Amino acid sequence: RKEVEQDPGPFNVPEGATVAFNCTYSNSASQSFFWYRQDCRKEPKLLMSVYSSGNEDGRFTAQLNRASQYISLLIRDSKLSDSATYLCVVNLTPSGSARQLTFGSGTQLTVLP
Amino acid sequence: DAGITQSPRHKVTETGTPVTLRCHQTENHRYMYWYRQDPGHGLRLIHYSYGVKDTDKGEVSDGYSVSRSKTEDFLLTLESATSSQTSVYFCAITERGSSGNTIYFGEGSWLTVV
Numbered sequence: 512r513k514e515v516e517q518d519p520g521p522f523n524v525p526e527g528a529t530v531a532f533n534c535t536y537s538n539s540a541s542q543s544f545f546w547y548r549q550d551c552r553k554e555p556k557l558l559m560s561v562y563s564s565g566n567e568d569g570r571f572t573a574q575l576n577r578a579s580q581y582i583s584l585l586i587r588d589s590k591l592s593d594s595a596t597y598l599c600v601v602n603l604t605p606s607g608s609a610r611q612l613t614f615g616s617g618t619q620l621t622v623l624p
Numbered sequence: 625d626a627g628i629t630q631s632p633r634h635k636v637t638e639t640g641t642p643v644t645l646r647c648h649q650t651e652n653h654r655y656m657y658w659y660r661q662d663p664g665h666g667l668r669l670i671h672y673s674y675g676v677k678d679t680d681k682g683e684v685s686d687g688y689s690v691s692r693s694k695t696e697d698f699l700l701t702l703e704s705a706t707s708s709q710t711s712v713y714f715c716a717i718t719e720r721g722s723s724g725n726t727i728y729f730g731e732g733s734w735l736t737v738v
Contacts, residue, residue, distance in 0.1 A: 613666075614668075
């Protein structure tokens with residue numbers, strides 16, 4: 512089992528749709544969680560951190576479920592510009608050291624007109 | 625923008641030749657990292673540095689060496705490039721934030737070994 516797993520997709524959704532991605536992680540002691548967005552042939556960019564109580568940034572909502580060891584990303588009212596690959600990033604150790612960051616392989620989203 | 629520049633951005637080289645990728649940062653970050661990204665594997669840590677002349681191995685360090693003689697520069701060297709090292713390489717830095725250490729990436733260096 513991979514330490515961080517994501518459904519690779521692709522997810523093809525119409526404009527305006529709501530879409531959700533999940534990411535499971537293996538270490539229950541994990542402390543830090545993030546979602547990154549990566550456009551084709553570009554570097555990953557931080558989309559949002561994931562807080563224990565859940566957090567929202569505009570159309571994007573991130574949630575953490577420690578009991579089931581997964582994080583989720585919900586995108587409402589999808590835009591064409593949301594088309595990208597979404598990476599789940601987890602720090603698997605309690606120390607929070609960045610060298611212990613583990614990246615999911617990414618979920619590909621295409622928003623269709 | 626984390627102030628990271630990578631060079632070269634694209635390179636094609638022959639098997640067996642040495643290759644050096646450069647990462648330059650302008651914001652005095654202590655920690656720097658080299659990752660490679662391949663389909664199905666996600667980003668994997670090659671080497672990292674926690675200060676000038678202080679480096680350590682990551683998950684996939686075989687075939688790679690690094691050097692950091694100045695705070696602003698972190699070099700990744702492939703001593704004798706192989707086709708399996710064809711990949712996109714990202715340099716990164718970390719910043720301490722409310723969620724712990726957040727990582728920021730350079731624009732990437734696309735390397736093809738033929």
